[in-house]
Amino acid sequence: MxxxxxxxxxxxxxxxxxxxxxxxxxxxxxxxxxxxxxxxxxxxxxxxxxxxxxxxxxxxxxxxxxxxxxGDKVQMLHTNGRGQVLLSRVRPTLAALRDELATAAYLTFYEEGEIRVAEIVDGPQAPRVDLWVGFEDAGHATALGKSVLRELDDASRKDYLSRHSLADLTPRTITSRTELLRRLDSSPVAPAVTDLEEYALGTVCVAVPVYSGDTLGSLGVSLRADRLPRLEEILARLIPTANRVTRGLSLTI
The missing domain is CATH 1.10.10.10 (Winged helix-like DNA-binding domain superfamily/Winged helix DNA-binding domain)
Structure with a gap:
C-alpha cells in the first residue's frame, strides 16, 4: 500500500x-x-x-x-545529449560499413588532448580487437590514434607525444618518436594510416580522419592480418564512409 x-x-x-x-x-x-x-x-x-x-x-x-x-548541470546534460544524438545519426553508417566489410568499425575523437573511443560497432562475424591497452595510452600503436596524430598541427602533436610514452605493445610497435613522425608524414595510403600488428599481433587496422564540427576524430576498421591484401578494397569503402560520417556529425542539431 x-x-x-x-x-x-x-x-x-x-x-x-x-x-x-x-x-x-x-x-x-x-x-x-x-x-x-x-x-x-x-x-x-x-x-x-x-x-x-x-x-x-x-x-x-x-x-x-x-x-x-x-545551472551548469543542465548545460552538461545538453552537451552530453547532443553527443548521443550525433552518434545516433552515424551509427547506422558504421553498422553498414561493418556488414559490408565484415570488420568491426571504430569512431574516435580528439578531446581535451586525448584520443578517446566514442563508438564501436561490431558483431559475431566482425569481432572487435581486444582492447587490452586503453586507446588513450596507445595512440602511437593504433591506426585510429595515428590518424588523429597525422592531422594535428605540429604544436598539438608535440604536446600529445610529450605526455604519452611510446609503449612497446608488440614486436612491431613503433617506439621511436622520430620514426613515428616520419611514417605519419609519409603514409603510402594517405589520408589513411595503418596499424600493422602494432597494437595486437594477428590484427591490422586502417583509419581515416573525420570531423564533428571543429573536433578532429578518426574512423577505422580492424581485421585479421591475413586479410591485409584487401586493403585497397577496404580503403575504397572507408574514405567515402568517413565523408558521410563527417557530414552527419557536422549537421546542426
Whole structure:
C-alpha cells in the first residue's frame, strides 16, 4: 500500500520539478520563486522546496537578487545529449560499413588532448580487437590514434607525444618518436594510416580522419592480418564512409 501511495507522489514531484525547469528557461535574467510558482500553478511552499533541491543538485542556480536561472548541470546534460544524438545519426553508417566489410568499425575523437573511443560497432562475424591497452595510452600503436596524430598541427602533436610514452605493445610497435613522425608524414595510403600488428599481433587496422564540427576524430576498421591484401578494397569503402560520417556529425542539431 505504501509503495502505491509513494509511486504517484514521486511521479508528481518529478513532473512539478520539470515544470519549474521549463519556467526558469523562459527567463533569461532569472525569476523569483513567487513568479515561478504562479506561472507553474504550484503552491509557493512546494516551489521553494523543489527549487532548493534543484539548486542543491546543480540544475538551477540562485542569483544574488533572489532570481533563479538554469545551472551548469543542465548545460552538461545538453552537451552530453547532443553527443548521443550525433552518434545516433552515424551509427547506422558504421553498422553498414561493418556488414559490408565484415570488420568491426571504430569512431574516435580528439578531446581535451586525448584520443578517446566514442563508438564501436561490431558483431559475431566482425569481432572487435581486444582492447587490452586503453586507446588513450596507445595512440602511437593504433591506426585510429595515428590518424588523429597525422592531422594535428605540429604544436598539438608535440604536446600529445610529450605526455604519452611510446609503449612497446608488440614486436612491431613503433617506439621511436622520430620514426613515428616520419611514417605519419609519409603514409603510402594517405589520408589513411595503418596499424600493422602494432597494437595486437594477428590484427591490422586502417583509419581515416573525420570531423564533428571543429573536433578532429578518426574512423577505422580492424581485421585479421591475413586479410591485409584487401586493403585497397577496404580503403575504397572507408574514405567515402568517413565523408558521410563527417557530414552527419557536422549537421546542426
Amino acid at each position: 505504501g509503495a502505491q501511495e509513494g509511486g504517484p507522489t514521486l511521479i508528481t514531484s518529478v513532473q512539478r520539478a520539470l515544470r519549474l525547469l521549463e519556467a526558469v528557461t523562459t527567463h533569461e535574467n532569472g525569476a523569483p520563486a513567487k513568479q515561478l510558482a504562479r506561472e507553474t500553478g504550484l503552491p509557493l511552499a512546494t516551489a521553494y522546496h523543489l527549487l532548493r533541491t534543484l539548486v542543491h543538485d546543480g540544475y538551477v542556480r540562485k542569483l544574488d537578487d533572489g532570481g533563479y536561472v538554469l
